[in-house]
Amino acid sequence: MIETRDVVKTHGKTTVLHAVSVQIPEQQLTAIIGPNGAGKSTLLSMVSRLAPMTAGTATVGGLDVANTASDALAKVMAILRQDNQSALRLTVRDLVGFGRFPHSKGRMTAEDVRHVDEALDFLQLNALADRYLDELSGGQRQRAYIAMVLCQDTPYILLDEPLNNLDMAHAASMMKLLRRMVQERGKTVVVVLHDINFASCYADHIIAMKDGHVAYEGGPLLVVRDEVLSALYGMDVTVHEIQGQRLCHYFA
Ligand SMILES: Nc1ncnc2c1ncn2[C@@H]1O[C@H](COP(=O)(O)OP(=O)(O)OP(=O)(O)O)[C@@H](O)[C@H]1O
Ligand SMILES: [Mg+2]
Incomplete structure (x- = not known):
């Protein structure tokens, strides 16, 4: 399990995480959603020690991230940053x-x-393996970074917006790959997503953040609802059930 207890992050006088406590279940796919600036990347960077927290604690598989040696931490947790x-x-x-x-x-x-x-192979990069990164398209480069993260073969995998730059076929195949990582290899996967429909169809658990707080948390049935998403994003969102899946519609 990944657990945070009362994690606070401040920048000067501004608090961007307000005592966030979450329990991210083992061997499941958890999606973190929420508006720009909600604190999603900040939370991941606290959990992965990319940045120090102002207060609180975080543990990954029982290891306290504040006082675990970097090489030990790197063997249990891999992270894809939003900006590589x-x-x-x-x-x-x-x-x-x-x-x-x-x-x-x-x-x-x-x-x-x-x-x-x-x-x-997983990321369909065989034909591009000997190309330089600056010779790739944005989506190809994103897949190369994700391949690097998966190659670490850690039990905990954190991915901040892995679908950035991916076309819909590659985005769907990425989500299927992450599900396989959970189901076949017992990984615990946490992904920050902006596309709620991917979270709805592929995640076991959703953490919805807003203004540095966890606003809602639970399975897709609990979180992918009109009133929850409309309040989270401050716009009208309508959820439709299509072939047993909850999909949201948010065009005016
Ligand atoms: N170094 C910094 N100094 C001051 N404020 C910061 C700094 N880094 C982030 N913030 C602020 O912290 C808040 C949370 O940022 P964060 O990157 O966690 O948001 P996010 O939920 O990942 O958003 P996005 O969907 O845009 O990636 C934002 O309001 C941001 O402006
Ligand atoms: Mg972010």
Whole structure:
């Protein structure tokens, strides 16, 4: 389980997370939704120690993130950041290989190479493996970063807006892949999503954030409802049930 207790984050005098306590269930797919600026990325960066929290605690698989050694943490949790910036004069294969660093410490074994090949395969990047990152389209590059994260083969996987830049076919195949990670490999996956319909159809659990608070939390049946989504986004949202799935309609 990933658990936060009363996690607070302030920037100067502004509080962007207000004592957030969540329990993210083990071996499930959890979606974090909410408007821009709600605190979704901030919460993920507290859990993954990309930034220090002002107060509170977070544990991942029982490890307190504040005082666990970085290499130990990197073996249990991998994160895709919202903004990936790295040297673009790297090939896709090299980037994905970096995902093995916590295991290989720079000396790749046959097992590490197997993980790299599998991640390239999962993300349909085989044909692009020897291309430099600056020779890829936005969606291809996004898939390369996700391959790097999956290649780390950690029990906990945090992905901040993994569907950015992906076309609808790649977005759907990404969500299916994440479900397989949960069902076949027992991973605990947390994804920040803006497309509520993907959250509705693929997530087991949804955390809806607004203004630095958890506004609603529960399964899609509980969260994907007209009144919940209309209040969350401050606009009229209508949820329709189509072939057993709740899909929302929000065009004026
Ligand atoms: N370094 C910073 N200094 C001051 N304020 C910050 C800083 N980083 C983030 N914030 C503020 O914290 C709040 C939460 O930001 P966060 O990035 O967590 O939002 P988000 O829910 O991920 O939004 P988005 O959907 O746009 O990615 C925002 O109001 C943002 O302006
Ligand atoms: Mg964000």
